[in-house]
Amino acid sequence: MSAEISLGEIIRQQRVTMPLTLQELSDQACVSPSHLGRIERGERFPSARILRKIAKPLGFEEDELFTLAGYLSPQPGSISEAQPGYSGGCLDPYVSRVLSQEPIEVQHAVIGILSMLKSIAKSMAK
Amino acid sequence: MSAEISLGEIIRQQRVTMPLTLQELSDQACVSPSHLGRIERGERFPSARILRKIAKPLGFEEDELFTLAGYLSPQPGSISEAQPGYSGGCLDPYVSRVLSQEPIEVQHAVIGILSMLKSIAKSMAK
DNA sequence: ATTGACTTTTGCCATTTGGCGAATTATAAT
DNA sequence: ATTATAATTCGCCAAATGGCAAAAGTCAAT
Secondary structure, eight states: OOOOOOOOHHOEEEEEEETTHHHHHHHHHOOOOHHHHHTTSSSSSOOOHHHHHHGGGOOOOHHHHHHHOOOOOOOOSSSSOOOOOOSSSOOEEEEEEEETTTTTTHHHHHHHHHHHOOOHHHHHHO | OOOOHHHHHHHHHHHHHHHHHHHHHHHHHHHHHHHHHHHHSSOOOHHHHHHHHHHHHOOOOOOHHHHHHHHHHHHOOOOOOOOOOOOOOOOOOOHHHHEEEEEEEEHHHHHHHHHHHHHHHHHHHH
């Protein structure tokens, strides 16, 4: 019940509080003033590219605006906690250590070979 | 010099590894299969809205894809990679995430294969 | 070979984004 | 009041996004 306030209004509020004109913000962010204006009054919705550009000039953390825009779900940075989420597992430290001594191209090649082997295995399994 | 590998390739690699078809991912993410296909082969660049939708189904942390897409600047503590220590050589994050989805035995097998290949290469070089 | 069920790609189109330049509207300063 | 000047908004356009349906591939089982 707190936010009947749009992203555009937030941006405008922040800009005038800085204080900056559309022109000045435009110069710093490399986004046309007209576009910024339309965004502020809700006629356009800012893309991620634009959000990224205007974040710093407006004094926002990068991910802050993303969250406000609904691109990121709320609770940035919060608790980097170990995510039991995906990866049925984590990377074995030994494996990590060995691989990280190889050049990037080799690392990628390893993945390529792995996926080949997997597809071969799959075709044989059936 | 870390990534001459594109976002699309990463996404496809991840999808195939899950494993999912374009259709299935489409169903889970509510993005048309054709669009997903074009993204994977680099014909379209995914918007933030799309990235957000496909992140979870693919097992990505939300901000991870944003970072890969260049929407967010790198740094989220992220990457399941093993934590302390071997900052010496760096393991490509992409490689890390693909490998960490394999069971430990497979991870070790990969290292085994790698060392075989290296010794073969060495013997041929001489 | 041929059928049939999937998976991926292509063609086409509606919608959005975002820029540029021309109005329009403040804001001052004479 | 009347300019001059800055700030914002409007009109139009090019480019990109993303969906849908139809066309290619794939691949197994006849």
